[in-house]
Amino acid sequence: MRLVIRQDYDEVSDWVAHYIKERIIQFQPSKDRPFVLGLPSGSSPLGCYQRLAKFCKAGQLSFKHVITFSMDEYVGLPREHSQSYYSFLWEHFFKHLDIIPENINQLDGNAADLDEECRRYEAAIVKVGGIELFVGGIGPDGHIAFNEPGSSLTSRTRVKTLAYETIIANSRFFDGEVSKVPKLALTVGVATVMDAREVCIIIVGAHKSVALAKCVEEGVNHMCTVSAIQLHPKGLIVCDEDTTLELHVKTVKYFKSIEHVHQSMIGTENLSLQGQVLSTSGIAKRRYTQEELDKGSSIAGAVAASAAICDGDAEDKTDDVDQRPSKKRK
Numbered sequence: 001m002r003l004v005i006r007q008d009y010d011e012v013s014d015w016v017a018h019y020i021k022e023r024i025i026q027f028q029p030s031k032d033r034p035f036v037l038g039l040p041s042g043s044s045p046l047g048c049y050q051r052l053a054k055f056c057k058a059g060q061l062s063f064k065h066v067i068t069f070s071m072d073e074y075v076g077l078p079r080e081h082s083q084s085y086y087s088f089l090w091e092h093f094f095k096h097l098d099i100i101p102e103n104i105n106q107l108d109g110n111a112a113d114l115d116e117e118c119r120r121y122e123a124a125i126v127k128v129g130g131i132e133l134f135v136g137g138i139g140p141d142g143h144i145a146f147n148e149p150g151s152s153l154t155s156r157t158r159v160k161t162l163a164y165e166t167i168i169a170n171s172r173f174f175d176g177e178v179s180k181v182p183k184l185a186l187t188v189g190v191a192t193v194m195d196a197r198e199v200c201i202i203i204v205g206a207h208k209s210v211a212l213a214k215c216v217e218e219g220v221n222h223m224c225t226v227s228a229i230q231l232h233p234k235g236l237i238v239c240d241e242d243t244t245l246e247l248h249v250k251t252v253k254y255f256k257s258i259e260h261v262h263q264s265m266i267g268t269e270n271l272s273l274q275g276q277v278l279s280t281s282g283i284a285k286r287r288y289t290q291e292e293l294d295k296g297s298s299i300a301g302a303v304a305a306s307a308a309i310c311d312g313d314a315e316d317k318t319d320d321v322d323q324r325p326s327k328k329r330k
């Protein structure tokens with residue numbers, strides 16, 4: 001698992017937006033081979049969504065061949081309600097993109113048969129060949145999507161009763177009134193997320209620092225469902241400095257030093273990013289502009305490393321890119 005620490009929310013949003021952009025571009029999606037992206041709602045991904053929309057508007061990125069699957073939805077809240085995840089994602093993301101509406105998959109919290117709706121969703125994911133990159137956010141107790149503490153780590157899309165802490169936390173979107181917050185939700189399962197070929201979790205704010213510490217420094221545990229990411233071969237967490245408050249100093253130093261080594265191996269210094277930085281992967285052969293290099297060399301490097309590893313031998317298919325000199329880089 002990789003832990004990328006940035007100064008604040010804006011830097012986290014910048015990093016994740018660039019990362020998603022590079023992953024999509026690298027993938028070279030087409031009608032027959034679309035890029036399948038899992039998406040969260042909530043305040044954590046907002047800055048990232050705004051940046052992705054800007055890329056799209058500027059013609060630097062297209063969602064034409066991107067299929068999306070949203071993580072969760074309240075049960076019983078009308079779709080047009082401003083706080084339904086359907087409305088949220090349309091308002092803050094989809095309507096600003098060139099995405100084809102039929103490629104947007106969202107759970108219907110008003111379906112007549114909720115169990116059937118969950119089965120339909122899982123089947124739809126399978127039908128498109130699985131999710132390439134699942135981006136996620138967490139609640140203060142470490143729940144991913146609506147997989148509340150105690151959720152099975154092998155869970156699939158299903159109906160969940162919300163934990164009281166979640167209802168309180170989300171009441172900020174319902175005029176601060178707990179009674180207005182729906183008590184049930186549809187959510188992808190922990191295993192649905194972990195089945196994705198890559199998982200990227202955005203965690204921002206001191207109020208999530210305990211959850212981050214549990215996820216990174218403690219074991220895999222159903223009371224902190226995001227901790228399942230430890231078992232994922234390509235798990236990535238992007239957080240800000242405030243969120244590291246409960247981590248050991250040595251843990252923070254460790255992940256920062258890894259990123260430093262990573263950058264010096266894959267960044268501009270040694271790899272001539274101005275050339276075909278991604279050529280080792282065989283996936284994309286795009287040249288980076290100087291501006292991109294100045295702004296996002298670490299992101300380009302991360303993506304390049306990611307691609308190189310994916311493209312490697314079976315034994316290379318791990319995320320430990322940072323700790324291992326790549327034979328491809330000789």
Ligand SMILES: N[C@@H]1[C@@H](O)[C@H](O)[C@@H](COP(=O)(O)O)O[C@@H]1O
Binds near residue numbers: 043071072146166
């Ligand atoms: N079910 C949602 C999640 O999908 C979301 O990721 C999380 C964090 O939200 P926020 O980013 O607003 O803190 O809250 C919830 O409870």
